Amino acid sequence: MDNEKETSKTAQLKEKLFVRNVKGLQSVSSDDIAQADEFAKGYMTFLNHAKIEREAVATSVQIARENGFTEYDSTKNYQAGDRVYVVNRKKNIMLVVFGRQPLDKGVRFAIAHIDSPRLDLKPNPLYETNELAMFKTHYYGGIKKYQWTTIPLALHGTVAFKDGSTVNVTVGEEDNDPCFCVTDLLPHLSREQATQPLSKAIAGENLNVLIGSRPFDDSKEAELVKLNILNILFEKYGITEEDFLSAELTLVPAFKARDIGFDRSMIGAYGHDDKVCAYPALMSAVNTYNPEYTAITILVDKEEIGSDGNTGMQSAFMEHFINEIAEKNGLKGYKVLDNSKCLSADVNAGFDPTYSSAFEQNNSSYINRGVVITKYTGSGGKYDTSDASAEYMAEIRNLLDKENIQWQSGELGKVDGGGGGTIAKYVANLNVDVVDLGVPVLSMHAPLEVISKTDLYMAYRAFKAFFQ
Numbered sequence: 001m002d003n004e005k006e007t008s009k010t011a012q013l014k015e016k017l018f019v020r021n022v023k024g025l026q027s028v029s030s031d032d033i034a035q036a037d038e039f040a041k042g043y044m045t046f047l048n049h050a051k052i053e054r055e056a057v058a059t060s061v062q063i064a065r066e067n068g069f070t071e072y073d074s075t076k077n078y079q080a081g082d083r084v085y086v087v088n089r090k091k092n093i094m095l096v097v098f099g100r101q102p103l104d105k106g107v108r109f110a111i112a113h114i115d116s117p118r119l120d121l122k123p124n125p126l127y128e129t130n131e132l133a134m135f136k137t138h139y140y141g142g143i144k145k146y147q148w149t150t151i152p153l154a155l156h157g158t159v160a161f162k163d164g165s166t167v168n169v170t171v172g173e174e175d176n177d178p179c180f181c182v183t184d185l186l187p188h189l190s191r192e193q194a195t196q197p198l199s200k201a202i203a204g205e206n207l208n209v210l211i212g213s214r215p216f217d218d219s220k221e222a223e224l225v226k227l228n229i230l231n232i233l234f235e236k237y238g239i240t241e242e243d244f245l246s247a248e249l250t251l252v253p254a255f256k257a258r259d260i261g262f263d264r265s266m267i268g269a270y271g272h273d274d275k276v277c278a279y280p281a282l283m284s285a286v287n288t289y290n291p292e293y294t295a296i297t298i299l300v301d302k303e304e305i306g307s308d309g310n311t312g313m314q315s316a317f318m319e320h321f322i323n324e325i326a327e328k329n330g331l332k333g334y335k336v337l338d339n340s341k342c343l344s345a346d347v348n349a350g351f352d353p354t355y356s357s358a359f360e361q362n363n364s365s366y367i368n369r370g371v372v373i374t375k376y377t378g379s380g381g382k383y384d385t386s387d388a389s390a391e392y393m394a395e396i397r398n399l400l401d402k403e404n405i406q407w408q409s410g411e412l413g414k415v416d417g418g419g420g421g422t423i424a425k426y427v428a429n430l431n432v433d434v435v436d437l438g439v440p441v442l443s444m445h446a447p448l449e450v451i452s453k454t455d456l457y458m459a460y461r462a463f464k465a466f467f468q
């Protein structure tokens with residue numbers, strides 16, 4: 001008996017029956033790696049210009065217009081191949097490439113979110129204490145509060161005035177701009193703080209931002225440091241203290257996207273979650289011409305706080321648009337949705353070897369192993385998830401394999417280790433087939449998150465294949 005032959009028969013049977021071994025970068029062609037490096041440059045520029053949702057929308061409009069998209073006109077009838085964009089309240093955008101098939105055959109959605117965790121200013125934020133001027137903040141989304149102390153922060157957002165005008169504010173991004181920070185207690189005096197659990201050591205009400213320390217003049221008035229700050233803001237933006245009540249101002253990390261590693265294989269940046277999916281979803285719409293089914297990329301706001309509100313995924317914005325384009329074609333909107341398919345373009349937690357016990361290794365995603373399909377998210381026994389169907393999972397597996405796109409499947413950490421959600425369930429509730437597909441992230445929701453350049457590129461290829 002030939003032992004070697006037997007072994008190879010065994011190996012063949014294993015190859016046939018075992019789940020395929022997802023390989024890392026060894027399985028990615030040098031051509032794909034070069035393309036990924038090129039694609040990453042555009043992404044890093046996008047990140048630096050799109051730290052908050054309003055900026056992400058404005059940047060997306062610019063990219064769309066440069067690539068032949070025009071603003072949607074509800075009085076017009078559109079034909080296959082037409083390219084339009086729709087902006088909802090400056091914080092939510094939809095890019096549409098009309099397909100050759102009639103709308104009741106369904107559309108293809110790629111939906112990502114463009115809001116990220118951060119420190120929002122309270123409605124009445126400014127105060128002076130012990131001759132220091134400070135902003136009170138209310139954090140937005142899931143953060144580990146200690147990570148947001150003692151790092152440079154930039155102020156972004158918009159102030160709306162009673163006359164209907166607005167002013168945009170961005171301070172802290174240019175090299176010669178001032179920036180801001182949250183202070184922390186020195187280790188020498190932290191004996192008490194150091195005994196606290198991580199969740200309590202930095203209180204939410206202690207995320208106060210240092211914004212000034214010089215008095216307006218040497219008069220005997222109180223609150224002269226605060227006055228000085230208000231005077232600077234008034235001269236530059238025309239803002240008075242009361243205008244903060246009608247503002248959306250937020251503090252985000254002031255640093256720019258950077259290559260990570262001697263080999264420059266990764267990107268460290270603020271806001272990968274979820275711009276690392278939003279950008280490839282945007283670019284795949286931009287590079288889709290004359291698709292079979294109408295291709296729609298939607299970038300939504302408010303995902304990090306539950307997708308509520310008129311610019312979040314639970315808004316009727318998308319449904320109203322589908323109803324409108326369906327009616328123009330003599331169809332009911334629900335007929336379009338019933339046959340539609342969606343990739344909920346969101347990130348998953350990349351396996352972190354330093355914290356391996358938080359993960360179940362057979363069902364985790366790993367950076368450099370391609371896009372991750374997440375069948376369900378949720379927590380506590382699959383609560384709060386839409387859980388993609390077996391049939392739809394099979395369809396997406398087949399698509400990715402056919403296009404030779406590197407992919408993997410993953411859960412969000414160990415059972416009962418925590419959990420989370422995405423926009424998937426809100427789309428599924430409209431009777432659309434949907435599954436999460438996105439990029440694995442290290443240090444998710446930290447001021448500096450890390451992703452792999454090839455995973456980013458595979459996400460782009462996946463959305464593009466889905467649209468074509």
Ligand SMILES: [Zn+2]
Nearest residue numbers: 273274304445
């Ligand atoms: Zn998130």
